[in-house]
């Protein structure tokens with residue numbers, strides 16, 4: 629394919645160095661992204677429980693100066709770092725609860741402030757994408773973007789603060805003080821994340837997230853999940869087309885095979901990434917960097933087997949679920965991971981099935 633790999637090293641998130649930006653097929657004429665003049669309608673489908681959100685015609689965000697955010701983070705104090713990602717570092721900051729005006733560090737309401745590393749022009753594009761898209765979206769399972777700062781040397785974004793960090797922090801527990809998530813909490817998280825994706829997919833412009841992974845699912849104090857990082861999101865196909873053709877970009881382990889191979893991005897490419905996250909939730913194992921083997925290739929033959937499915941389940945949640953529920957969940961996971969996009973379920977179907985699994989009680 630003649631791919632050119634660009635990666636950042638030395639980050640705490642092991643998946644970051646696995647990010648690949650590859651030169652894909654030309655986007656001319658076929659690419660469809662939200663910066664190219666195709667505005668949103670303010671409405672979105674509201675069928676079922678998955679689509680309880682809104683899309684505004686323009687972003688409604690607070691504009692901050694760099695000095696404001698410097699004050700609110702006590703000059704980007706190293707001990708206020710919440711995490712580091714591919715595009716920059718996330719700090720804890722403080723704003724007034726009502727007005728969102730920055731306050732002195734330690735007073736008011738906590739927010740998460742992402743300071744982008746401006747190493748390339750691409751970073752500006754990613755920053756702008758997040759402002760233009762996430763700034764218009766409102767859904768209980770999407771993280772809220774509150775404001776931004778745009779300067780010659782600095783670009784930053786201000787988000788609602790998610791007290792429990794990312795799903796990855798809990799599943800892969802680099803911090804041993806974090807308790808393993810129970811089966812019930814895992815189901816609650818995966819259902820919420822599925823609703824968030826279903827909302828994007830069923831909106832008028834069929835938004836494709838393109839970087840759905842455990843690191844991009846943030847958790848509030850009650851483990852309500854919210855999808856984050858819309859830097860790579862794209863508008864889906866229109867005019868009867870099945871896919872958009874675009875540069876291949878995403879995170880290893882989560883990218884759908886058809887997209888990685890051809891640059892053809894389907895709405896259902898996100899469903900594949902969702903299947904990977906579901907597998908991580910069931911097994912407690914990381915999709916990428918799982919020993920010498922790829923987790924998905926290893927798990928695939930076990931997922932629908934009447935007895936072998938047990939081998940993929942996380943031992944830390946043993947005894948918390950009914951066999952019927954776990955078997956249906958592993959089976960759903962397998963369908964999300966189908967090689968052919970059309971064979972994967974829609975996210976709306978995934979939500980319905982997960983809600984049904986949630987009602988299955990453990991055998992006494």
Ligand SMILES: Nc1ncnc2c1ncn2[C@@H]1O[C@H](COP(=O)(O)OP(=O)(O)OP(=O)(O)O)[C@@H](O)[C@H]1O
Pocket residue numbers: 641643644647710711712713714715716717718740742771787788789790791793794797843844846856857879
């Ligand atoms: N709104 C938030 N509230 C609380 N913590 C956050 C918030 N946003 C990010 N974080 C923390 O900062 C970390 C880095 O986030 P960031 O989105 O920059 O990178 P990432 O998701 O880890 O990787 P990538 O850049 O590949 O998406 C997250 O893993 C999370 O722990």
Ligand SMILES: [Mg+2]
Pocket residue numbers: 713843844856857
């Ligand atoms: Mg992220």
